[in-house]
Amino acid sequence: MAVQTGAIARSAVLGRLLQAVGLVTAMAIVNFFLLRLAPGDAAQVMAGEAGAATPEYLAALRAQFGLDQPLWAQLGKYLWHLAQLDLGYSFRQGMPVLELIVQRLPATLLLMGASIGFAVIAGAALGVLAAARAGRWIDTVISSAALLCFATPLFWIGLMLVLVFSVWLDWLPVGGMFTVESGLTGWRHALDVARHLVLPAVTLGLFYMAVYVRLMRASMIEMRRQDFVRTAVAKGAPGSRVLTRHVLRNALLPLVTMVGVQASSVIGGAVVVETVFSWPGLGRTAFDALYQRDYNLLLGILLCSSVVVIAVNGIVDLVYARLDPRIRLPR
Structure with a gap:
């Protein structure tokens, strides 16, 4: 009886963990697309602050930040790094997120x-x-x-x-x-x-x-x-x-x-x-x-x-x- 109770408890904990992982993944995807709907990006902001918003400079910044890739490729790269607990790098703060x-x-x-x-x-x-x-x-x-x-x-x-x-x-x-x-x-x-x-x-x-x-x-x-x-x-x-x-x-x-x-x-x-x-x-x-x-x-x-x-x-x-x-x- 005790073994059966322990197995049920472990199953319940595992189910809750899987549910939490699914919710976090869904929220990560939703947040990714919501932020991409906002006008402007980090390259435009940094180029504007530097006073060098030329097409070449913007293209170089977008390539550095990975913003020149298709949206699905950016999402896949983000989820892959997220699975490794890598939240990326903050270029504004100069340190890992x-x-x-x-x-x-x-x-x-x-x-x-x-x-x-x-x-x-x-x-x-x-x-x-x-x-x-x-x-x-x-x-x-x-x-x-x-x-x-x-x-x-x-x-x-x-x-x-x-x-x-x-x-x-x-x-x-x-x-x-x-x-x-x-x-x-x-x-x-x-x-x-x-x-x-x-x-x-x-x-x-x-x-x-x-x-x-x-x-x-x-x-x-x-x-x-x-x-x-x-x-x-x-x-x-x-x-x-x-x-x-x-x-x-x-x-x-x-x-x-x-x-x-x-x-x-x-x-x-x-x-x-x-x-x-x-x-x-x-x-x-x-x-x-x-x-x-x-x-x-x-x-x-x-x-x-x-x-x-x-x-x-x-x-x-x-x-x-x-x-x-x-x-x-x-x-």
């Missing part, structure tokens, strides 16, 4: 993790509080604040937070990931990074916190009306146990689902936040790559973003199964 992504990815993951953690914890707590006081003044205040955060653009929130906490109060740094000239190490360096992280993470997380507040409030109210909750109360179960084991645990399921759905939009929001706060992550790098027509770097960042989204959704599936044992992961 994979090396550049490895340098910038930790900063983006740190920003994403902090913002999602803040949004989930604050959103769930405020949603539970609003549901417990539904129809009262505290419910109105929380719902109104959530609606305000939802309707306010990210860049404006970021600028206002900088104005208040960096310019007026001088509590937090304006931008960057750490103080370059400080030379801090160890825990002091980690604390310095945390201080720089507060404003970007709160800016990115406020929008999603507003969504989770509304979702959690509605889910809590709905769960409290379910028959199994009334049955637990009628049997004399303690109120705290009913709240945590029956109401809250089931109310978290829609929120966890929403986290997985919004993983891609968090990466998109990181582009704006990283630009406002000069955060050295993939979002800001993607914006620069798009402006400079650095297709190899942009394709690598888009592919990395797809992998991150798939990984987040895999984690969401595990959390989902943990919250509700009746749910089985797809095999």
Whole structure:
């Protein structure tokens, strides 16, 4: 029996891995063609900057970048290198794309993790509080604040937070990931990074916190009306146990689902936040790559973003199964 269970588990893991590889490959192909639809290329940008946009110079640059080959040949070459984990070379940055992504990815993951953690914890707590006081003044205040955060653009929130906490109060740094000239190490360096992280993470997380507040409030109210909750109360179960084991645990399921759905939009929001706060992550790098027509770097960042989204959704599936044992992961 144990051997059969282990074989089923290995088969499920293998199936999920094959599905992830297929999704990543499909996304790579779609991104490749979407970028080729954009006007201009890296050769035109570099020739324009050099002031030598002659037909001969453009032809030489396109041959150097491989842009003179047919589109199907470029795609085949790209997929072949991708299968070898070779994301190409960024001629604008002067280094391999994979090396550049490895340098910038930790900063983006740190920003994403902090913002999602803040949004989930604050959103769930405020949603539970609003549901417990539904129809009262505290419910109105929380719902109104959530609606305000939802309707306010990210860049404006970021600028206002900088104005208040960096310019007026001088509590937090304006931008960057750490103080370059400080030379801090160890825990002091980690604390310095945390201080720089507060404003970007709160800016990115406020929008999603507003969504989770509304979702959690509605889910809590709905769960409290379910028959199994009334049955637990009628049997004399303690109120705290009913709240945590029956109401809250089931109310978290829609929120966890929403986290997985919004993983891609968090990466998109990181582009704006990283630009406002000069955060050295993939979002800001993607914006620069798009402006400079650095297709190899942009394709690598888009592919990395797809992998991150798939990984987040895999984690969401595990959390989902943990919250509700009746749910089985797809095999």
